[in-house]
Amino acid sequence: MIDQSTVQRIFDTAQIDEVVSDFVTLRKRGVNFLGLCPFHNEKTPSFTVSPAKGIYKCFGCGKGGNSVNFVMEHEHLDYVGALKYLGKKYHIDIVEEELSPEQEQRKNDRESMMIVNSFAQKYFTENLYQSEEGIAVGMSYMKQRGFREDVIKKFQVGFCLDNWNAFSNSATQAGYKKEFLVKTGLSIDKEKGLIDRFKGRVIFPIHGIAGRTLGFGGRILKKDPKAAKYLNSPESEVYHKSRILYGIYQAKKSMVQNDKCYLVEGYTDVISFHQAGIENVVASSGTALTADQVRLVKRFTNNMTIIYDGDPAGIKASLRGIDLVLEQELNVKVLLLPEGEDPDSFSRTMSSSELIQYIEKNETDFIVFKTNLLLADAKNDPVKRANLIIDIVRSIAIIPDNIVRAVYVRECSSILNVDETVLYNEINKIIHKVKEDTWKKDQRSNLPEDQSPQQFAESSAFLRSANECDLEERALVRTLLNFGGEILFSDKDEAGKEEQMLVGEYIISEIMSDELESVNPLYKLVFDQYSENLKNASFNSKTFFRDHSNEKVSQLAADILSEPHQLSGLWTRNESVIESEEMKLKEIVPKLVNEYKGKKVRLLMKEVMQEMQKAQETKDSDRMMELMKQKMVLDQIKNAIDKELGGRTIS
Template sequence: MRIPEETVERIRQASDILEVINDFVSLKKRGSNYIACCPFHNEKTPSFNVNPVRQIYKCFGCGKAGDAVRFVMDIENIGYGEALRYLAKKYGVEIEEQEQTPEELLRQNERESLLIALNFAKTYFQELMQQTDEGKSIGLSYFRERGFTNPTIDAFELGYSLDQWDGLLQAAIKRGYNPDMLEKAGLILRKEADGGGKTKTFDRFRGRVMFPIHNVSGRVIAFGARILKTDKNQPKYLNSPETTVYHKSQVLYGIYQAKQAIRQEDVCFLTEGYTDVISLHQAGIKNVVASSGTSLTTEQIRLVARFTPNITILYDGDAAGIKAALRGLDMVLEEGLNLRLLLLPDGEDPDSYVHKVGAEAFKAYIKQHSQDFIDFKASRWLTEAGDDPLKRAEGISDVCASITRIPDLLKRQTLSQRVAQVFHVSEQSVISEINRLLRKQQEQGQKEAERQQHRTEATNRQAAPAPQQAATTDDINALLSSLSDSDADLPDIVIPDAPARPAAQAKTVQTPLALQEAECIRLLLNHGARELEPGITLCQYVLSELDDIDFQTSPYNLILTLYREAYAQGDILLAADFLNRRVSTEQAIQEQAIHMTTPRYEISDGWQKHEIFVPSEEEIGILADAAYRNILRIKKMLAEQRMSQIQAQMREPANSPDEADRLMLEFMGMKRVDMEISRLLGTVISG
């Protein structure tokens, strides 16, 4: 249903872009703005900029830009209406709209429909555990035995699925949910029955305690489930399948509950299991997540990097835990994070150990026994090597191989000193080994690129059509004649889309004229309402000088038209009118406005201390001169453009003497305009 415009405005007014973005990314203050590594593309150096005054964001790396609503739409991959509902819920803004039935909700879009179905299942499992005899005696009893309190059970929305074939399915159908959507959400299964060709439909999760898996914003996207009875025919743990909303390699269990603590503590503890996360959270160690039963992935590491550059891996002290820690080590280093590792005493996991020693002792153990990756690897190599020099050399090479994964050159150089100290070898030998490994990686990369190129060329040769004889004029005429009768049987011709580019950067042709048009719009957006002299605003000056001129670049001409329409009604548009979409609902126009009103760099406060002053465009004299020269350049380029057109027309042989004279007179007039503007601009040579 449509959300009334006044409600949309209340939601926008209530939303704070810093709070909204901080739910997904850790922002750091720089000058008057805030920065972070962009959540929309992979980068090591922050280029994502948030302006709290204008309530906008802009990434100078990938071009993404918008307001709080656009950010939620992009980060959650949801529509405009759902983004507004998300913000309304966050800020307690009541939306007055007609109540929708489950069928209407499910029709909105598949992704949102899946989330609605999963939320229903989460609530259903919670109610079963709290309100049924089986749920209380089995599910709730299990969590109580693990030591989980009611606040903890509520925080992680734990539940229980009855040991029935289709309990969830029947409850969902009664509420109006479509079984097809339940299947897509991974909640039910369909299987052909033996004989007869009939299909049997049943719940995926039966007789298990349920661990909902949340995304960063707190919505349930999947489930982990543990069976409590001994059954060799059933896996102990059962997880949701991959769906439109759930990709296990991109998810960390507990990230929603942990994100604020990760930001505050500036470190993330990584474990392996659901109960590890829950037990540590209950003990007050809330900056903890788990890899959800999968090996650590690059996407999961990047998710942590949104909130902190520091990660500590907490794994069991057995052989499997050591192997898991080593497996994830290099990936963390490749992403530029600061890594420490901790192996718990043999036979312990985070869940059991925190119950055994308590929260404070657990924290102290982390502080005393966590190691950087060099100490972690070196201690194991040195123990294994003993007096064997070849083993020691192998260990040095292994540690150096991990150092080569680090993208920061300065870090690599510093860590090479640590390796030399730990293994008691010269720093130069360590540097030489690192360089050798880097060269080897480069050579392997080049070989792989060559092999890929050969494979591509071979594929292209196989797919290339056989040479055909060129069509004659008669062939073409015959073909056109046959097609003119009827095109009913013609196949659709599909032209593949070009790769998507951010609207703010979608510059098909950046001619000199287009750049000057852009500069004119930038001045209007930033300073349109300022007076250049008493009673004359910059907007009035620009529009009067361009009275009979339209811009040739589409988005700039649209913005200029909007300014003209508003000024004709006695109003001067401000940048905020475009940023908040009070004028033009086109996203491209909003992104252009953000692009033109967001400076990439700020002048350091330190310059003022040293009495280094940079002239500001805010100064009236500078602003007036910038507008004056911009208008002159636009008119000069239009004159040059017209002269080129006239010269082309003059070369046409069909011109009559009168037409040739008219063109010559117009050309001379344009030339005089061009020369006069060149004189005013101080241009030595006129183009």
Template sequence: MIPKSTIDEIFDAALIEDVVGEFVALKKRGANYLGNCPFHNEKSPSFTVSPAKGIYKCFGCGKAGNSINFIMEHEHYSYPEALRYLANKYNIEVEEEEQTDEQKLAANEKESLFVVSNYASKYFKDQMHNSQAGKAIGLSYFKERGFREDIIEKFELGYSPDEWSAFTDEALKNGHSIEFLEKSGLTIVKEEKKFDRFKGRVMFPIHNLSGRVLGFGGRILKTEAKAAKYLNSPESEIYHKSKVLYGIYFAKKEIIQQDNCYLVEGYTDVISLHQSGVENVVSSSGTSLTEGQIRLIKRFTENITILYDGDAAGLKASFRGIDMILQEGMNVRVVLFPDGEDPDSYAKNHSSNELIAYIKEHAQDFIRFKTSVLLEEVGNDPIKKAELIKEIVASIAIIPDQIKRSIYTQECSSLLDIGEQALINETNKILRGKASKPQQQHFDDGPPPIEDFYEPQEEKSSSISSKVAHWEHEIIRLLISYGAEIITVDVLGENEEIQQQEVTAAVYILSNINGDGLTFDNPILQEAFNHYVEMVNEERIPTHQDFINNLNQDISRLAIDVLSNKYEVSENWKNHGIFVKTEESQVKMAIFNSVFAFKATKVEYLLEEIGSQLKIEKNDIEQIRLMTEYKHLKGVQRQLSEKLGRIILK
């Protein structure tokens, strides 16, 4: 159990832009930050982070929350795990009991897989540094590759003993379940026998964005005809090869800073470049590039530079993956190392400055690179050249940006010695073919959610119940947003004279609603209102953070929604002498209008109910009572209408 004082300290320290910025490339936009949503695939950024309010909101898929919610949602952490993660990030000490073996086994499946993967990583490290075989075989291999001690430690490299079940036996002895050892792929179970999957291999832990171990890559050191040189963990609940990039945890900050990501093929390529001071580098771990991996990079930058070894034979096979990058609207450059060299060997044989200089000097645009590679193959064969042109045009056609397509078309026209109009016609032909196919927007996590606990702010119905829902929502929004604001109101003095008095917006709203005995039809809004009343009774006006950080997730979601604004007035308007009236400058009017409108819609709702009852009521006495109540409410309605003036109620 984490003490409340520690939780409060974590909330205070966890800056939303800092937390989200670890996983998403954010750009300043007025008072807020904007980026591509990490929860669904989007080409136009709709993910907004508000430092002032401490919240994030995606206006595309609807995901929203605070720093804790983001870590829970993005990393699939429980609430305590998210707190511990942020406590560790901000060096906040968390005093709590160590989990017992029983507690570990009782954890959910994903967490159990993370726990066993973390244990395995520590075990492999310990074996390499403290066992005789580990030092003689594993550690000596990495040192022969030229890796420094600090780099070996940084990437948590290790060694799995060359014994059939050394790791499995030790894991079972330490309370880990064979079920999760098998599900993680660390142990292979056949009938009654158990084997270590990575027996006799040096180990490369694969981390997620927050640094947790998802799986492993293992390289065999013996020459065995039937054994694969590299072996990866199988798919599991936490490890999906198509959505993972080796080194992304160590590279993400530098990718954002450099606004470029270097993509290499192997684990040692990543490690060698890091050792040479090039840290914005990741690897697809020897697998073909996937959409999931591309989107992972796109969270941090729209620029990818692919580093190839000197062997051009495999280049054509990689073109499809690069076309997928172009389709995402990203910019692709290519660097080809000299014959016989790859990023790993070049980094070891040259200084950091020489490596960086070579990459900068030899980086070329992919379309130009692909054209030159294919031109070498076709020679003077007109048929092959025609096929080449179609292949190049196919790559140009998938680029979503029209201006980029136009520029590439001009370049290829010159390189291929063919009329620009012919290329344009061929491109348009492909585009028309795509347009004729039905396109269906989709999100990774399903359709955008419809808030199920209150009506949206934008009205789609003119019914009275919809009006009530709107103004109930508006009252709560004003309380959360402006409860502490001081406003001037008219009150009756001792001599029945109207006097002006300063009160908080919260006191004014609560006295008007509670004083008239009004309640909210929506239970979540009523709960939020009650929570507000309780805090005011304790002589404290709650802030929006009290609601955002509320343990009741419905109240937290409500607060985040009412505080999220999709649009904001640009500061450039002021520079041009254009001043726009904002709600903040007219809080008093907004509160007065909303309170009266709230009351008016409640009265209108009651009048409709009484009218319906009168139509079916047969008892004379009950009819008189209903008519009297109806007449009274009509009088109240007229008074409210006078106070509202020309306000048009939704």
């Protein structure tokens, strides 16, 4: 773990223009630099680097952040890896905090397991090429499947001899400990000694993003009704099947270049696509798609096409998992191959260009595909049709982007012959429910012990669309970052001592005093951490949030800091612009806060009115009286806020 002083030194030393210019040709434009974005294909430069703000921002694809974010994105490194990269660039010695004995032991065990996996991969590959059995059985199988030798080597395919303990004996003789052979799952500990888990199987090493071997998949070649056709390494400290995708190491560069990822099911599907010249392909290896796997894809592209082999039962079983892709804001399409074909066999029937053309011509938006698939199953059954509509609505509701969601509503309305209003009503119910659930979960005291608010903020994929106060809250965050340290009010006390109220102090005190909380944990995290640092004399909100270790926070800060400071309607009075910046702040900040409070009050009133309607329907007079009192209080608050805003009613 890198100590905080070293992290701060790296941030202070790493100049954003110097870091970016190692990878992008930049030219000066005013106080900034301009270049072609390295994250998407463009002919006209829209990639801007601001040395003064310490950020980069592409106005084409939307990516932005600080120097560490850039290295993470461009070099596909994690946060610590990017810090080490910059430390090396600027000759800064990386000082890591001393680990506890337990942490040190875990780190050493993990590294030992990785070393054992590396030995096993080389051992299995050597068997495939040099052992008599490996050549006769393993290599023959691969050649019969039509795989070229260069592709076999690319994926480091190997073979485990059909012997109970050939590998285990070789590993122990080479000095590898029994403990780590068992922990990796390569060997199984029996009373008579170690036996090989993958005996008699063709071996497919599973690599992490950095190319290290994390685990293995093995395909049995002889007929054995008691043995599984495919066998994977068990879960371990180094291998978590829900967090990795087969082929990600070989695919990541092509995924970035083509801004697309193809998802298939098995190992040989991936290898066949590579042999056909298509490298941006990964496999879930037969497991249900997980949120971690989707986020792994999103590190390289926002576009995914899932390729199915035509088995309707298998497709229906995986539909709910694909909703995760929508929730993570990926553009997902589906390709259904002709009956009897799988990605492996189908990719052999045409060239790479023909295959890409076929995919582009026949792939379908996931929501439309799902609607048509379930509609065919429902036929004229009204109950199944109603369940179908509910299922589709759930999928559409989790799409974060309002525009994309609206397009899907229109298409599904046409396909299902259901009025758009009906679909929107159901979607809004779901979003409202999610908002309420998120609000409850977001209470700091209710967070799981192993999950910080920072981690929770990263897991909230579509809160901007579910947050009805997003516009007002983002405006407050923008004001905190840009003007939080500016003086808002100043006066003298009875002793003649000058007292000052800063913009940040005012906003935070107003939010906290009225116990206003955002349903978006990302905004809440900013408000909370700003509050915690109010008494810190060295606190600089711009650099604090720009250089935040939470990538989502630093991305938010970069987006806000890259926005021009334009006067809104609130910055004008009687159609004339308020000239001095000090006057602008005195005018705008209280209005922003009151706009926010007014919106919150209006939402509370809406909920009270809904409850009153329920009470009226159930003829609950006591509840009705209670709600009427609440409404009277809210009316008073609303009128007071309207008065503060000059009689302008919040809508």
